[in-house]
Amino acid sequence: MEIIDQEQKKDKGKTMYEIGSEFNLEKAVRRDDFISIYSDLAQRGSKNIEFLRCGRDAIGFVADDIIAKNKGLKHVFIPALSCDSMVKPFEVRGMEVTYYKIEENLCIAKDALFDRIEEVMGGTSESEAFAVLIMNFFGIADTDEISDGLKKSFPNVLIIEDVTHILMEPESFLFEKDRADYYVGSIRKWLGIPDGAFAISNTEFVMGALTGETDFTALRMQALTEKTEYLDNGDSELKTHFRELLSEAEDSLSDGLDPYHMSEVSADYLSDIDLYRISDRRRANYRNLYKKLECLPLCGKAFRLLPEIPVNGNSEGYKYTPFMLPIVLDIEFMRRSAITDDGKNITRDGFEKRLALRGIYAPVLWPIAEEGAAICYNAKGFSENMLAFWIDQRYSRFDMENIVDILGDELSRM
Structure with a gap:
């Protein structure tokens, strides 16, 4: 690959990071009670909410409720790009998991999903209920149209929406009565707490979670x-x-087979946090990192960016608070263009380790089931080539610039 002059690269588009000098004006901190906000919004939306230990417990809790209320239900449709923690809670309860396709932009392949349901369930008959899990991946794969279409085409469908990636905007889904029957979300993926997730239902939960x-x-x-x-x-x-x-x-964890309530220590922490700062910092980091990644010489070659989170109406603000910022590597291009023996044998996991050695941890998202990979080429590609950068409230503009510098440097060394 092209070797970029390091001093020129360092200075190009680089904003000096200041230590010292005059103070800047900081916004006043407003402490919020996350638990109360979600509980109040759920109540206003005529929904019931339970706070649980983790995401797979939340999915297991919902699965138990569905089975209890729909004795014959045994089928659930899940996106092919799903990790074990999304799949196992259904499997350990004896439910049959069927994977469905996603598009190359992470959106649900609507026609393919509807055809798959017709194939497995035998049309729109109301004789047998079934569940579909949907997800807005990274806030860029809106599920509104899919949810509406499912409800109109299949009267016997129960929709579970995983809102983990849009968790900071509960008003975007809690007031929409017909959007989904259940919502699940993992809180601990957003904050430094030992545990935390939620399950939300349009009706009262039949069963309770374990405590202790x-x-x-x-x-x-x-x-x-x-x-x-x-x-x-x-x-x-x-x-x-x-x-x-x-x-x-x-x-x-027991694959969500024994759902537990969230611990008191996490509940106490969530009762007094600065939600505004969390959202503000994530939005700024995401915006800065996205724009700087776009400017890297090998963007669109060695890696591609997924669509940016859409703006909210006519405003300049993002519709959702960003969760992480994913990129998709083109490993074949990296190998073809490599000038070193190491580079010619590079793998996604190997490149991730190279970044980690320099302090940039970009999680591999996600290992998926063989059945999911077999049915969906796009899901297989994401699972084998995607990395995601942390853009959360722990970090600053300087950290985002550091990510870009190290990523660009490692690509140039291949």
Whole structure:
């Protein structure tokens, strides 16, 4: 690949990061109660809400409610781009999972989904209910049209919407009565809390969740505490240990088979947070990173950007608070253009590790089931080539510039 002059690259489009000088005007902090906001909005939308331990517990909780209210229901349709935590809660309850296609922009392939339902369920007969899980991936794959079409075409459908990626805008879905029958979302993916998720229903939940201390919450609490210590003193042994704890915590979950309520420590934390700063910082980071990635010489070649989150009406603000910013690598192009032996054998996972060695952690999203990969070429491509950058409230414009500098540098070294 083209080797870019490092000093020229460093200066091009780079804004100086200041330490010191005059103070800037900061907006006053307004503390909010996340639990109350969601509970109040759910009540105003005539919905019922339960706060649970994690996303897979929320999905399992909803699955239990669906089964209890619809004794014959055994089919659920899920996007091919779904990780285990979205699939297992249905499978462990004996439900039959059928994957459906997504487009190359992450939107649901509507015609393919409807054809798949016709094929599996035998038309629009009301004799057998079934469920469809939909998701607005990264806030760029709106589900409004799909939801409306499903309800009109299949009277016996139950829609579950995973709103994890648009979690900061509950008013966008909680007041729409016919959009979905259930909503699930993972809170802990947005904040530094040991656990937290929610399940929302248009009707009262039949069953309750378990209560009490769990290994999952205890292990994550210890891990997050140790990570804070690591960030303060840089002890590499602490880093190794808290990563082991986080892995143990995930392994302790029972695929959502035994849903637990959210812990009191997480509920207390969520009762007093600065939601405005979280949203404001994420929007600024996303905007800055997106624009700088667009300017990289190898954008559109070594990697592509997905569509930007749409703006809200005629305003300049994003419709949704960004969750992460994904890119899709073109590994074949990277190999063809490589000037080093290492580069000619590069893989997505190998490139992710190269970024991690320089302090840029871009999660691999997501390993998917073989059945999902087989039925959907786009989902397979995303699963094998996508990385996502953190743009959350922990970081600043300087950090976004650092991501771009390191990404560009690593691509030029191939």
